[in-house]
Amino acid sequence: MPRPIPVPDELSKPFWDACNERRLVVQNCTACNRMQYPPEKTCLGCGSGKSLAWREVSGRGRVDDYVVVHDSRLRLWQAEQPYNVALIALEEDPGVLFLSNLPGIPVDQVPVGASVQADFEEVTPGQLLLEWRVVSQPQRPAQRKR
Amino acid sequence: MVTQKGVAAKLYRSKDGLGVWEHRGKVAAVSYGYSPCDRRWDENLEHSLGAYSMIAAKKALEEAGIRLDQVDGVVSAPGPIGEPWAPRPYFAPPYDSEDGISLVTAEWLIKNMGLKNVRFANSEASRGHGQVLGMASQAIGEGLCHTCLVLFPFGNLAGRYSQAGSNARETATGNGQWSMPWGWGAAGAGFAYGFNQYCRKYGVNHDMMAPFVVNLRRNGRMNPMGYYAQHPEEPLTVEDYLASRWVVKPLCLHDADRPVNAAVCFLLTTADRAKDMKLPPVYVLNHNNNNFEARGLTHTAEEMGQFGDIHARRMYEGSGLTPSEVDIFNPYDGFTLFTQYYLDAFGWHGVKKGEALHFYQGDIRVEGPHPFLSSGGNNGTGRTRAAIFTDCIEQLQGRAGPRQVHIKAETAIAGCTMPHTCAWMAFGKYPD
Numbered sequence: 001m002p003r004p005i006p007v008p009d010e011l012s013k014p015f016w017d018a019c020n021e022r023r024l025v026v027q028n029c030t031a032c033n034r035m036q037y038p039p040e041k042t043c044l045g046c047g048s049g050k051s052l053a054w055r056e057v058s059g060r061g062r063v064d065d066y067v068v069v070h071d072s073r074l075r076l077w078q079a080e081q082p083y084n085v086a087l088i089a090l091e092e093d094p095g096v097l098f099l100s101n102l103p104g105i106p107v108d109q110v111p112v113g114a115s116v117q118a119d120f121e122e123v124t125p126g127q128l129l130l131e132w133r134v135v136s137q138p139q140r141p142a143q144r145k146r
Numbered sequence: 147m148v149t150q151k152g153v154a155a156k157l158y159r160s161k162d163g164l165g166v167w168e169h170r171g172k173v174a175a176v177s178y179g180y181s182p183c184d185r186r187w188d189e190n191l192e193h194s195l196g197a198y199s200m201i202a203a204k205k206a207l208e209e210a211g212i213r214l215d216q217v218d219g220v221v222s223a224p225g226p227i228g229e230p231w232a233p234r235p236y237f238a239p240p241y242d243s244e245d246g247i248s249l250v251t252a253e254w255l256i257k258n259m260g261l262k263n264v265r266f267a268n269s270e271a272s273r274g275h276g277q278v279l280g281m282a283s284q285a286i287g288e289g290l291c292h293t294c295l296v297l298f299p300f301g302n303l304a305g306r307y308s309q310a311g312s313n314a315r316e317t318a319t320g321n322g323q324w325s326m327p328w329g330w331g332a333a334g335a336g337f338a339y340g341f342n343q344y345c346r347k348y349g350v351n352h353d354m355m356a357p358f359v360v361n362l363r364r365n366g367r368m369n370p371m372g373y374y375a376q377h378p379e380e381p382l383t384v385e386d387y388l389a390s391r392w393v394v395k396p397l398c399l400h401d402a403d404r405p406v407n408a409a410v411c412f413l414l415t416t417a418d419r420a421k422d423m424k425l426p427p428v429y430v431l432n433h434n435n436n437n438f439e440a441r442g443l444t445h446t447a448e449e450m451g452q453f454g455d456i457h458a459r460r461m462y463e464g465s466g467l468t469p470s471e472v473d474i475f476n477p478y479d480g481f482t483l484f485t486q487y488y489l490d491a492f493g494w495h496g497v498k499k500g501e502a503l504h505f506y507q508g509d510i511r512v513e514g515p516h517p518f519l520s521s522g523g524n525n526g527t528g529r530t531r532a533a534i535f536t537d538c539i540e541q542l543q544g545r546a547g548p549r550q551v552h553i554k555a556e557t558a559i560a561g562c563t564m565p566h567t568c569a570w571m572a573f574g575k576y577p578d
Binding site: 004005006007009012044065067072075076077080083085096098101129 | 318323393
């Protein structure tokens with residue numbers, strides 16, 4: 001499946017380098033002990049520009065919720081419609097969210113609340129992309145109308 | 147007269163604890179004018195955004211009985227909203243740049259209408275259609291001008307929005323590297339995600355939106371400035387809404403406002419001057435312009451609920467109104483899936499947290515006891531972002547025609563746009 005390939009920049013390079021080593025890292029502010037993703041030049045919690053360090057995290061999370069894209073503005077994704085995009089809440093801090101297509105999960109059958117584990121997919125030679133895989137279903141899958 | 151950069155930020159009210167607005171009741175909205183509301187520009191220069199802006203401004207002046215030489219302020223939220231005209235070749239002046247075609251600045255309007263006495267002009271709020279009314283109100287209150295045109299141009303050219311540029315590339319750079327590889331690129335995706343969270347939290351569902359959207363379109367068909375009044379279609383039904391295609395589930399096509407090519411222009415002045423104009427004044431009781439950051443990739447329902455609370459708190463503080471004293475309530479509905487945060491937060495007609503979608507099941511018609519969004523909103527009139535404000539003025543002046551509410555109409559609150567970036571106005575039939 002062709003996807004837009006991430007192009008690391010000075011700020012994001014540590015994240016993408018870690019992905020290539022199959023590790024998940026996020027910024028952590030040592031001044032206010034707050035994690036943030038995506039990376040920023042300053043801590044959005046306390047404003048510090050000198051206290052941000054990269055921290056490796058467990059790679060465990062939970063499916064917070066999801067949408068199903070039927071009309072994407074992204075040309076490369078239009079052939080894949082409809083497709084799932086889930087928001088994953090990090091175990092260490094559920095306020096830190098990641099995007100995922102949850103490979104293998106049928107369209108619109110995303111198990112909200114399920115436990116997930118970080119995984120990495122090669123999207124172009126030399127670049128792995130963070131993905132997430134369901135490892136256990138929620139006890140009571142959420143039911144939704146239409 | 148050209149925009150002095152940095153002035154706008156000094157004129158916004160954007161904090162807690164500012165107290166009742168110091169110019170409450172001393173500034174008034176008197177009139178507004180509107181152009182034809184087209185689906186797209188047809189490349190006829192007489193239908194350009196610039197030409198439509200002049201039509202709207204002239205009507206606003208005529209309605210109030212004001213001459214060109216009496217105008218000393220012009221503020222515009224110039225745009226652009228959609229795509230630029232370039233790289234296609236431009237036309238002869240005054241259409242020899244984007245200004246007048248895909249956007250309209252205050253400076254363009256001043257030059258082309260021949261406004262000679264303008265001493266305050268501003269075009270800094272590029273998409274700040276809520277912000278400019280507050281900016282003009284504060285400018286009048288502070289004496290920077292006394293009679294101000296406030297322009298809402300809203301362009302829509304041929305073709306779909308946002309299909310080219312970075313969205314058509316095979317690489318994801320800048321902020322796009324955190325979203326595009328996973329296909330996060332549909333209009334309103336973040337609000338759809340937040341809506342799902344909201345539904346799970348409060349035990350409601352998307353089907354419950356149907357009566358709300360159907361009523362918006364009904365109100366919009368009674369609003370002559372809007373797209374659906376000028377281009378009548380079969381009335382939207384609950385069945386139509388429920389059968390609508392998804393854009394990004396749970397956001398369907400009818401949850402999104404319709405882009406249009408149109409302009410609306412308001413006339414604001416001092417309360418003293420307004421008394422001598424052709425229409426009764428509607429007094430400005432407060433304005434606020436609030437911007438918030440999400441913690442992460444997108445706004446969660448919890449965050450948007452918190453933003454709503456801050457909007458409400460600041461508007462009630464600055465206007466001196468309480469929830470039970472607000473007669474007309476026109477919050478933004480450009481995507482209908484976030485309007486519930488405003489209703490829950492402002493507590494209009496007793497709505498409490500999580501009750502908005504239940505409120506939609508009641509009688510929200512303009513003839514009924516709870517005439518919510520009597521304007522028709524953006525959803526019911528097209529994406530001018532203006533109907534929510536024009537309706538407040540008309541309702542308080544008692545000239546909303548078939549949309550005139552049957553309940554008391556002496557105070558009004560309206561705001562746009564989205565929960566993380568919304569600017570508000572409070573109006574009163576009386577200055578105190």
